[in-house]
Amino acid sequence: MTVPQILDELGGVSRRTFYRWRELGQGPAAFKLPNGELRVWRSDFRTWLRQLETAA
Numbered sequence: 001m002t003v004p005q006i007l008d009e010l011g012g013v014s015r016r017t018f019y020r021w022r023e024l025g026q027g028p029a030a031f032k033l034p035n036g037e038l039r040v041w042r043s044d045f046r047t048w049l050r051q052l053e054t055a056a
Contacts, residue, residue: 001040009045 006028007013021027028048030038 001042001045003038006040006045 001009003015003018007015007018010018018027022030028040029044030040032038
């Protein structure tokens with residue numbers, strides 16, 4: 001998933017908030033492409049969301 005896709009799925013979370021979560025180690029696992037863009041496997045995104053739900 002691209003960052004815009006993730007932000008869309010999260011219902012309008014800002015790009016800055018997403019990157020701040022990553023800086024704090026609270027975002028989903030991601031990897032960088034050779035061009036520097038971040039990608040997240042959909043399965044990792046879903047796992048991250050489930051972890052948030054159980055923590056709430």
